[in-house]
Amino acid sequence: MTAGGLPFAANTTLLFTEHPPDERPAAAAAEGFGAIESWWPWPAEPVPGDAAVERFVRSVRDAGVQLIGLNFFGGDVAGPDAGVLSIPGRSSQFRDNIDVAVGIGEQLGTQVFNALYGVRVDGVALEAQDELATESIVAAAAAAKRIGATVVIEPVSGPKPYPLRTAADAIAVVGRAEQAGAANVGLLADLYHLASNGDDLDAVARAYASQIAHVQIADVPGRGEPGSGQLDLDGALATLEGVGYHGWVSLEYHPTVPTPRSLDWLPRARRAAPGRF
Numbered sequence: 001m002t003a004g005g006l007p008f009a010a011n012t013t014l015l016f017t018e019h020p021p022d023e024r025p026a027a028a029a030a031e032g033f034g035a036i037e038s039w040w041p042w043p044a045e046p047v048p049g050d051a052a053v054e055r056f057v058r059s060v061r062d063a064g065v066q067l068i069g070l071n072f073f074g075g076d077v078a079g080p081d082a083g084v085l086s087i088p089g090r091s092s093q094f095r096d097n098i099d100v101a102v103g104i105g106e107q108l109g110t111q112v113f114n115a116l117y118g119v120r121v122d123g124v125a126l127e128a129q130d131e132l133a134t135e136s137i138v139a140a141a142a143a144a145k146r147i148g149a150t151v152v153i154e155p156v157s158g159p160k161p162y163p164l165r166t167a168a169d170a171i172a173v174v175g176r177a178e179q180a181g182a183a184n185v186g187l188l189a190d191l192y193h194l195a196s197n198g199d200d201l202d203a204v205a206r207a208y209a210s211q212i213a214h215v216q217i218a219d220v221p222g223r224g225e226p227g228s229g230q231l232d233l234d235g236a237l238a239t240l241e242g243v244g245y246h247g248w249v250s251l252e253y254h255p256t257v258p259t260p261r262s263l264d265w266l267p268r269a270r271r272a273a274p275g276r277f
Contacts, residue, residue, distance in 0.1 A: 006052060006237055008271055009035035009068050009253040011216070016259045025063035029258055032271035036060070037069030037250045038113075039077065046073040046097035053104060058110050059121070067108035068213060068248050072115035072140060073097035082162045083116025085140075086133035088124055094136050102143045112168060112214045112248075114188055115140050115151050119175065120161040133178045141182035150213045151177075152188035157196035165197045169202040186213025190252065191236055193222045200238040209243035218253035225253050225262040 010016070010033045012024035019027045027037050041056055042048045060067050063239050073093055073107060075081025084090040093113075101113060102112045107238045115137055119131065153170040156162045164170050177185040191201055205212070217237075219229030226233045237249065255262035263271075 006215075006247075006249045007035070008266060009033065009037050009074050009248050010071075010271075011250050012036045012203045012249050012266045013039040013041075014252055014254055015262075022059045025060045025065050027259070029063040031263060033065060033267040035066045035068045035248065037252075038067065038071070039246075040071045040097075040101070041076070041112045041205075042073075042075045043076045046093040046197055047100055053100070057104060057107050059071060067105070067110050067231045069112040069114065069250060070105055070110050071114040071116065072101050077116065078186055080160070081119065082156055082158075083118040083265075085115055085136035086129045086163075087121055088128070089130060090118070091132055091136050095111060095139060098143045102147060102149070103201060105144075106147045110147075111149050112188075113140065113144050113149055113151050113156065114214075115152055116154060116156070117162065119165055119166050120248045126163075130176070133173065134180055137173070138182045139176045139187060141177060145184050150184045150186055151182070152186050152214045153177075154188035154190055155193050155197065155199075156190075165251070166199050167208055171208055171211060177260035180228050188214045188216065189233070189240075190216040191233060192216070192219075192220055192223055192253070193270060195231055202239045203225035205236070205239045205243050205245070211247065211252040212240070212247075213248055214249045215240060215245065216252040218251075222256070223254050224256040225251075226265050228256050 010028040012028055016027040025036055065211040074083040085094040143153050152175045155166055155170045156166045174185050185210055217233055219226050220231040222229050
């Protein structure tokens with residue numbers, strides 16, 4: 001795989017797990033990255049204590065990298081959850097988290113906040129869940145706008161009862177948020193999830209070029225590093241560039257070998273993303 005011309009960032013939730021979480025930004029920097037992204041670092045805590053937040057912020061600052069992407073609180077996304085913003089009884093956790101997440105982003109130059117939708121729950125009309133989701137996303141977008149950031153909506157693969165599976169599903173959510181007054185909401189095009197769910201990546205790029213606000217990659221099948229599967233990531237990224245996407249490409253994969261070796265496909269010179277911030 002060649003790298004194309006897009007800037008790359010490392011997801012330190014899935015990469016560099018050879019190190020404790022607080023050491024992963026420095027590990028990414030040691031491998032030449034100038035930018036990272038992260039899932040919400042405290043899966044059980046929408047509002048962690050000040051000391052925990054300061055420790056996270058310090059780990060990024062001390063590493064000399066920019067946190068370009070951060071998930072809002074989404075519950076235990078590695079377990080039963082996939083987001084909470086559309087779930088009655090849990091959406092308040094998302095609302096409580098908004099100012100904390102955006103506050104971290106303000107300190108670290110974060111450009112994109114991922115708002116995971118939430119699984120479907122029994123006993124509540126789908127329309128009610130979707131209406132609650134729109135309200136939550138609009139609130140998040142208003143906060144993100146204060147620091148010039150964008151909220152992104154992500155289709156996800158896997159067995160959980162998560163309602164956003166295709167790019168079209170997520171774009172419908174983006175459209176509802178826009179109709180409610182939120183202009184800074186876009187599509188998170190995770191090429192692994194989209195391909196796993198059967199979306200044509202080139203068609204997605206061409207159909208939604210103006211609404212793609214962030215890109216993540218992993219190979220299919222397996223969600224490993226590029227080259228570990230069969231997905232034409234090189235071609236997909238070239239198409240994205242061709243339709244005008246110039247944002248970040250985050251490496252959000254499970255390395256099949258130690259993280260530094262899993263990066264052999266990406267020349268070190270391409271990891272620094274010079275001139276991007």
